[in-house]
Amino acid sequence: MAERAPSAIGQLTLWRMREFLREPEALFWVFAFPILLALALGIAFRAKGPQIVRVAVEAGPAAEATVRALEQVGRIEAALLDPEEAAARLRTGRVALVVRPGSVPTLVFDSTRSEGQLARLVVGDALQQSAGRTDAVSLRDQTVREPGGRYIDFLIPGLLGLNIMGTGMWGVGYGIVKNRTQKLLKRFLASPMRRGEYLLSFLLARLWFLALEVAAVLLFGRLAFGVPIRGSLIALAVVAVLGALTFAGIGTLVASRTRTVEGVSGLMNLVMVPMWIFSGVFFAYSNFPEQVQLFARLLPLTALNDALRGILLDGMPLVGLMGPLALMAAWGGASFAVALRIFRWE
Numbered sequence: 001m002a003e004r005a006p007s008a009i010g011q012l013t014l015w016r017m018r019e020f021l022r023e024p025e026a027l028f029w030v031f032a033f034p035i036l037l038a039l040a041l042g043i044a045f046r047a048k049g050p051q052i053v054r055v056a057v058e059a060g061p062a063a064e065a066t067v068r069a070l071e072q073v074g075r076i077e078a079a080l081l082d083p084e085e086a087a088a089r090l091r092t093g094r095v096a097l098v099v100r101p102g103s104v105p106t107l108v109f110d111s112t113r114s115e116g117q118l119a120r121l122v123v124g125d126a127l128q129q130s131a132g133r134t135d136a137v138s139l140r141d142q143t144v145r146e147p148g149g150r151y152i153d154f155l156i157p158g159l160l161g162l163n164i165m166g167t168g169m170w171g172v173g174y175g176i177v178k179n180r181t182q183k184l185l186k187r188f189l190a191s192p193m194r195r196g197e198y199l200l201s202f203l204l205a206r207l208w209f210l211a212l213e214v215a216a217v218l219l220f221g222r223l224a225f226g227v228p229i230r231g232s233l234i235a236l237a238v239v240a241v242l243g244a245l246t247f248a249g250i251g252t253l254v255a256s257r258t259r260t261v262e263g264v265s266g267l268m269n270l271v272m273v274p275m276w277i278f279s280g281v282f283f284a285y286s287n288f289p290e291q292v293q294l295f296a297r298l299l300p301l302t303a304l305n306d307a308l309r310g311i312l313l314d315g316m317p318l319v320g321l322m323g324p325l326a327l328m329a330a331w332g333g334a335s336f337a338v339a340l341r342i343f344r345w346e
Helices: 008-021 024-044 063-071 083-091 114-130 151-181 184-189 195-225 233-255 261-278 290-297 300-312 318-342
Strands: 053-058 076-081 097-100 106-108
Touching (some): 024 151, 024 195, 053 063, 053 083, 053 114, 063 076, 076 083, 106 114, 151 195, 151 233, 195 233, 233 261, 233 300, 233 318, 261 290, 261 300, 290 300, 300 318
Parallel strands (some): 053 076, 053 097
Antiparallel strands (some): 097 106
16 A cells, blocks of 8 residues: 655645744744743832832922921922922932922922822822811722732733734744745745645644743743733633734735845834734723724734733633634734735745
8 A cells, every 4th residue: 555645734834843943043032032021021010019209399498397298108208409400300200299388389290291190199188288187088998919900910911912923923924035035935836735735834833833932921920920811721722823823824925925034024024013012012002092092903913912811811701802803813814815816936
């Protein structure tokens, strides 16, 4: 009985996997870089307790009494300075507010800075209390610290989505153009292999490494910062696979006719940089004006990040994520279909 010939897709997929493993720099960007970035940002934006409010008090009558009144509040750090130095520190951001003592104290601050708004509330309250104000209503505080609402909890799904996008597009698009510049595609053209098999092998090879990179980021977030995983791991796997296929399809489209490595690098950045900014990786896209938010919601990385956060932080099932999943499927399917039609071997 004749031995069965090996599958063309299987052999191409194995070739892509071996080629990837022989590139140490690619392994660094896929596995080490997102963990290092999460570590740096997680430490920088860790929960620090009440924020210290730094203010300056202009020298003059009643200045020392004002400093003593402010320093009775534990979170205010007041410095007695001459007016020129106080203005310079406010201008350079070294203090959030300047107090000008008098019968009616003047509070000088930049209303466009959140630090200035916070300082206005804290300093105003401290001065009112020192003047003998009593609160009309007694309030009771109850503080909580529950994982899920911290910046690191918001960041980890965003970094995971960013990594899925980057490795999907660069791993596929750069690999295709690299083979084209090395004249390997001309050799493949002479074989009985079809273009669909060649392009599909990139997608399949991408999926082999997906589980490792997703597990690495999530495990690090869990062990280092206690980032919760409230949803189903099956739902998370479905979203990650769909996201990887989506960006692999977009990467295939970008590389379908690009002839040089420099050209594909420029096109990749043209596609990816807007999503870095608008898709809610490092901060919520709701900070943008409403018109920009409409654009941001149409981006595939926005859909991926929303789905990942829905599963990890809110425990949402796949049924509740049909909108983001449909958007990703549309982007990926359309990109791969167009790439299959316009792809050139040379």
